[in-house]
Amino acid sequence: MIYRFKIDNTILTVELSDSVLAYFNQHGQHSDASPEAGGQLFANIAQEGCHWFVSSATGPRPSDHRSRFFFNPDRRIERREIKDAYEQGKHYVGDWHTHPQRSPQPSASDTRSMGEIFEKSIHQLPGILMIIVGTHSPPEGIWISMHSSLGTALPLPFEPSPRQGRG
Numbered sequence: 001m002i003y004r005f006k007i008d009n010t011i012l013t014v015e016l017s018d019s020v021l022a023y024f025n026q027h028g029q030h031s032d033a034s035p036e037a038g039g040q041l042f043a044n045i046a047q048e049g050c051h052w053f054v055s056s057a058t059g060p061r062p063s064d065h066r067s068r069f070f071f072n073p074d075r076r077i078e079r080r081e082i083k084d085a086y087e088q089g090k091h092y093v094g095d096w097h098t099h100p101q102r103s104p105q106p107s108a109s110d111t112r113s114m115g116e117i118f119e120k121s122i123h124q125l126p127g128i129l130m131i132i133v134g135t136h137s138p139p140e141g142i143w144i145s146m147h148s149s150l151g152t153a154l155p156l157p158f159e160p161s162p163r164q165g166r167g
Helices: 018-026 075-087 108-120
Strands: 002-007 010-016 038-046 051-057 065-067 070-072 091-098 128-133 142-148 151-153
Touching (some): 002 142, 018 128, 075 091, 091 108, 108 128, 108 151
Parallel strands (some): 010 051, 091 128
Antiparallel strands (some): 065 070
């Protein structure tokens, strides 16, 4: 899946790998007993920072605090995941978590948390991704937004490439 964002006059393309989408599905809240799950997103960054290929996701971890409507990650382990991924040439680009909704929507707490992560993190990124995985298949079952000092950016409308046609 490919998304495009405009942040401060820059177009940023975010591509989610099939393996990351499968990982989300594996941890989705598909039953009434499923607790929220979540983790971090890691990408290979190309084209002078304008193309992010999200190739891996982490979590949930046994030390995370989870319930049906709550997810609080183990930040100590997350810091180690960021270090390990960076040593492999991948960059931390955001967080993901689940909601028990067909078409998930962020809570005020979700949005506030992502703004805080952007402000407190040491990085050169124009923004940080938040992905919320719902119970329906993508694209309806995924919320994706970019959070920066400018606020929240939603994906630009999809425009087919000339190869895909417009028919």
